[in-house]
Amino acid sequence: MEIKSLSLGGAYVITPTPHRDPRGYFMRIFDEAIFRERGLQTVWVQESQSYSTRRGIIRGLHFQKPPYTEAKLVWVSVGATLDVVIDLRVGSSTYGQWEAVELSAENYRLVYVPKGFAHGFCTLTDEVIMHYKMDAPYRSANYSGLKWNDRTLAIDWPEKYPLVSAQDQSWPGFADFDSPFMYQAKI
DSSP states (O other), rough: OOOEESTTOOEEEOOOOOEEEETTTEOOOOOOOHHTTTTTTOOEEEEEEHHHHHHHHTEEEEEOOOOOOOOEEEEEEEEEEEEEEOOOTTOOTTOOEEEEEETTTTTTTTTOOOOOEEEEEEEEESSEEEEESSSOOGGGGGGOOOOOOOOOOOOOSOSSSSEEEEHHHHOOOOOGGOEEEOOOOOO
């Protein structure tokens, strides 16, 4: 299992090592000892899955506000996505910046999304299944987001005219966002 830091401090791309034989493969998605060594979340309280029917669907940019902030571990088991994380931690040197990683059933990558980040993705194929592990339960009163096509963030989405939910269309833009997240440097 390879864990590499993204340019946004605290976010990582994780690439498991599949063990192959004539039947297929077996691979470890999560290893508590390896995650703990890197200072990553090791206790997951909820696991969810989303299914997207076609290419060009955007979901996000989602997060949970304090006191129910959440870290996420996300991956794709069917199809491919462009996965996007945005640093929302006031005081961080990468505040308001985003990074994208392609996740697919073929490349096996996972993205670790730390607390204080927004997360979203665009499907790159038809039939996409995305998995999420979260360290905090979903709380509808704390669920929030940012507009997927915000001009300030200027995310380079691969789809010009995506299918986006009414809720994801209604989130505020970054310029109107008062972040409840504060950057805390590791000591």
